[in-house]
Amino acid sequence: MRYLPLSDADRASMLEKIGVESVDDLFVDVPEEARLDGPIRGLPTHASEMAVEKHMRRLSKKNLAAADAPFFLGAGAYRHHVPASVDHIIQRGEFLTAYTPYQPEIAQGTLQMLFEFQSQVARLYGCEIANASMYDGSTACWEAVAMASRIARGKKKKVVLSGALHPHYAEVVRTMAKFTEDEIAGAPPSLTPHPDDDGLIARIDEDTSCVVVQYPDILGRLPDLPRIAEAAHEKGALLIAVNTEPVALGAIEAPGNLGADIVVGEGQSIGVGLQFGGPYLGLFAIRDPKHVRMMPGRLCGETVDAEGKRGYVLTLSTREQHIRREKATSNICTNSGLCALAFSVHMTLLGEKGLRALAAENHRLACLAADQLGAIEGVTLLNAHFFNEFTLKVGRDARALVRDLADKGVLAGVSLGRLYPDSDGLDDALLVAVTETTTEEDIHTLCAVLKEALS
Structure with missing residues (x-):
């Protein structure tokens, strides 16, 4: 039997309070063609557990894995x-701690892992500080744009996107920018042997808060980050470098070492399988420590306890669960902890x-x-x-x-x-x-x- 804690009167009162006539009005932003108009086709409405398992196996055989x-x-x-050792290690008891390590005395395994993870990401990206991960690369990209806007204190509202930025990342930025006053200046990709760095630089002006460049880009090319960074900094803008393939940073120079102010990306390649598209792992790091309080997410730090023994704690939490909403840098409420653990274990093994x-x-x-x-x-x-x-x-x-x-x-x-x-x-x-x-x-x-x- 379904658990329905609200009566019809309760629901009507809640809908009236938020100013809509029906529950359907809450889904108007979802395209109609994407909404279910009935039961999921292809699945039986009633079946035994064994029958459902057989049916699902038949469906799975249609996939080419x-x-x-x-x-x-x-x-x-x-x-x-x-490696199989990654899956073995992430199931160890010392990592099976609280979802959010509010109580450091019982979450030392998780806190130490996150501290090591931050150190690994900072070094990988050529940055000074990394946070304790985010949802995925695309949302980390938007959070970097929002951070650049905060640093500019709202005086610069133009965001220049490289035409070779992954289109899904660009779409997330555009979607979130609907709720801010940021002006997104994008461009179509150019099918040329080299990225159109000249065209990108030409779009940077005095009103630009940040420039977002993928490295390597969506076509696999390598933009000239030092040159783009110099052009951005001349206009008082920050350079955000996006990396979707962290394994590449074992062969090419880290973006932070090339002038990128904020480096974000997707960590899936290390320790995390394809998993039908998720869950994945957002990486986020900054080059200048003076901007640390503008970062989204949270930071873990190393300290000593009353007996002088090394320990780990949440050092900085700028999300709205920890501080007043108007002072929060983000409403991100998780750090993809399990994926971050897998990343850190795999990186340690490598x-x-x-x-x-x-x-x-x-x-x-x-x-x-x-x-x-x-x-x-x-x-x-x-x-x-x-x-x-x-x-x-x-x-x-x-x-x-x-x-x-x-x-x-x-x-x-x-x-x-x-x-x-x-x-x-x-x-x-x-x-x-x-x-x-x-x-x-x-x-x-x-x-x-x-x-x-x-x-």
Whole structure:
């Protein structure tokens, strides 16, 4: 029996209080085509537990899983090998503490892990301070924009987005900016071997609070961060660098070392599986400690107890659960703790040498794939440089091509037409990602089926 704590009169009173006529009015912002108009189709309305399990297994067999096929999908979510020891360690009892470590005396395992996590992210990003993680990369990107606005004290309202910023990240920024006075200045992506740094710099003016640049960008290219940082700082703006593939930072320079003021990104690649798109892990760090009280989320710190023994505590919490709402920097109320723990464990197992070796193997295999795929008649490699992800021009609709190759058991990549459905000139572009889980046999298989599909 359903538990219904409210009577009809209770609900009517609540609706009247907030100024709507019905519960349906609360969902007007959800597009009508995205709302359920009845029971979920394809599922039985009544069945035994065993029957439901069998039905769900039949449905699951329609999927082509990442581990069951040559896999070249990326665009912000990457398939990497996660050692079995990560799953073992994150289940240890010392980490099974409170969701929020309000009481440090019983949450030392969680607090120490978060302290180590912050240290790892700060070093990875080339920054001074990192917080105890956020929801995911896209929301961390918006929080960085909001932080830049706070630093500018509302005097600068223009946010310049690189045209090569992941479109989902850009959309989150635009969505959240509807509730602020920030002006979002975006641009379409340019299919060129190098990022359009000149065009980006030309859009920075005296009213710009921040410039948001992805590194590597959505096409796999590397923007000139020092040059962009110099141009932003000349106008009094902050540079926000977004990284969706942290393994790349084992091979390329950390954004903070290149002039980025705020560095954010997605931590999924390290310790966290693809997981059907989530939960994932937002990383957030700053270069200048003077801005620490403008950061969202919370910070863990190291201290000593009354007996002089080392201990860990929540040092700074700027979210609305801890301080007055009007003084809060964010309403983010979680730090994706389990994913942060998995990230930290995996990073500890790798170490600096392991991360560099992992990055080198990713790049080696990506170069091998790019050379072989670019040699196919009708295929052109776009990138002048890349880490483990690159863009191909395939001479036909890439969305249809991806579906055709999936029917042949190969997950060939992500079409830019899917990412940018309203942009012209991107329909024949295919984004291909290669990681250490890709074998040379997988690359040969992709080349063979692509040749056949384009012949």
